[in-house]
Amino acid sequence: MKIVSLETRDVRFPTSRDLDGSDAMNPDPDYSAAYVVLRTDDGLEGHGFCFTIGRGNEVCAAAIEAHAPLVEGAELDPDDAGGFTARLLHDSQLRWLGPEKGAVHMAAGAIINAAFDLLGKAAGKPVWRLLAEMAPAQIVDLADWRYLSDALTPRRALDMLQDAVPGRAARTAELLERGYPAYTTTPGWLGYADDKLVRLAREAVADGFTQIKLKVGADLADDVRRMRLAREAVGPDVRIAIDANQRWDVGAAIEWVSELRPYDPYWVEEPTSPDDVLGHAAVRRGVAPVKVATGEHLANRVMAKQMLQAGAVDVLQIDACRVAGVTENIAILLLAAAYGVPVCPHAGGVGLCEAVQHLSMFDYVAVSGTTENRVIEYVDHLHEHFRDPVRIVDGRYAAPRAPGMSTEMRAESLAAYAFPGGEAWRI
């Protein structure tokens, strides 16, 4: 099929009004999407987006537009989706703005995800299933292998994927029946009062979640009190992850986590700069047996590779919309599987849950073959704006059945939250 047009929208939700999503580095986010629609000559539409938290969303929209000459008129062939990706990422002039990081890379990711939304719709399959039914060699061809050979070769990746083929059918059936495990961040935003935290933590356990997450890092005394309240609310058997959102230097991270140790934190997330591979390795040594998790702000597969090579993380957290979409995340999933590190995706924001569930489910069926110690983040925000919203049943993501990547917003929402002209912004 041929892509005939690329259209962008600046969509923003005024989430800062209720402090939803507030953390130590991001006190007042307005969850936003630099949204892209690809239209084809046979009438199908692919939808994707960069997730941002407000100001600057227009920069991502401009970065998406900058790729239009590479996309409009291009053929999108299911057997050459890797080639389509490569042509977006290897434009030498656009690449200079990264390379492979920041607004331009996120923009390429939005377009690549929109292309997979299209491919899923054309095939009549949800993207997790489209990917999980591909031949191993076809999956290997989707990834960009440049810079990875010191950690993982395409040959070894092919072997891993082939080893997983015999179990694909059984795991697909299980996924369709039981879904994929989730954890929830809904109780833990920094801007929430103690009673709201306690109430939401109890509700999370009642809803079947076995892990919750608390934002930390602004004030130590507050964190000790909130962690104690959360632990009392959920009891000893529910995991409580803590998330510092890049707030600390290495030494401070180790000290702060040690103060929270009496309340048994399961992992500490983003303790320091997401670029600091060696720093994360030092934090991991310093806070063990508390685990270290990071990844939502890793710019690309080269950063993920190093986190694994350096033994810097216990848990790798992919994000559907920061790296170059489905294809770069496939490379990252293969790397994590090669190093035996569980992937627990970052989600929340707007649409991140919808998008990333496809990647974890593909991983389960065709790559790692397990959900052990793997959970997808879930936040109960803004799902009503999507045509095929995630469904959580007993603390698990139900497997999507609609064709595509679940990334298409409802037309009414695109209109109402258009920035700055939509009615949500006319108050």
Next chain:
Amino acid sequence: MKIVSLETRDVRFPTSRDLDGSDAMNPDPDYSAAYVVLRTDDGLEGHGFCFTIGRGNEVCAAAIEAHAPLVEGAELDPDDAGGFTARLLHDSQLRWLGPEKGAVHMAAGAIINAAFDLLGKAAGKPVWRLLAEMAPAQIVDLADWRYLSDALTPRRALDMLQDAVPGRAARTAELLERGYPAYTTTPGWLGYADDKLVRLAREAVADGFTQIKLKVGADLADDVRRMRLAREAVGPDVRIAIDANQRWDVGAAIEWVSELRPYDPYWVEEPTSPDDVLGHAAVRRGVAPVKVATGEHLANRVMAKQMLQAGAVDVLQIDACRVAGVTENIAILLLAAAYGVPVCPHAGGVGLCEAVQHLSMFDYVAVSGTTENRVIEYVDHLHEHFRDPVRIVDGRYAAPRAPGMSTEMRAESLAAYAFPGGEAWRI
């Protein structure tokens, strides 16, 4: 003084028409500037820019514009330039697009450099001298120390700066008399024919340069031939650096460089992904005694810190316009000095020579105190568009004497090369 307006321009030079600037990753760059002018209430103007290579320049311009609400109406106080910087970089919503990388970070760098251009003009001093005459504590206050304490504390940086105070006057006098050492990349672009390479290499030696650089990485047989021709042209005593512009994986880098060893390359630059700290460390072990140099695409001080911590580079190459301008480069210069690694800036493009000379000269006077094994890249392109262009005398940069950061383009050039409306683009 108060900044009353921020204005952006999209300026592009059609350099791809002559293959100036062509290398293995960037075959056809159109050197460009996302240009910013800050105007103050007392009539002064500060000029700065993001350097790009063409397409996507408009994305950087949009990213500069996104900072306008943080800049227009702001006070720019010489004693609070670090605070001005921090307010630009710590806008939580804009930060999400990096963090501290890509278009938004480069945009902040353009504004910060424009602010220092303003501060220099207000003080009647070139920026290198403005910085080199600051008290050590004032210099420490300019840098953002977050994420650095495991490598360098502000306290230790203060000690280093204080140790350098006694020699400042003598080094300033020497700089004004003799300038700062340079090397030239003019002969070595990949798109140049052999006879042009040989002619320009001989001219470089005749002009007093003691180091030249060749682009490599597209074709091994071509590289062996070009390296042999260059070595014959310059003789055994002139250093020849080679630059792969991120072309290789780790193993390929080591193999390729070994093939060029008979012609005595001095350093290999950007052998692999600029994000790959561990990869550079492996390449360095594999190619010694050939040195490893990198840095022009390091996103920020956290990446530079790790290159030093991991022993991944023999030479650190700062860029004036990729990180967050003068202030983040001060942190990087201090880190390099603490690790005893020489800094040899990346330059060329459009205006990079003009801007970065101020940083190396400041480093010489007030930080490292030496020019040993330090050279600033020089490329003989596009200087005529600047009001205070660099001057090269006997293979050295003459110290700028005009107030500001040498980053102001001539009004005629801004008009003629405006994209897409300027006369240069109307052909």
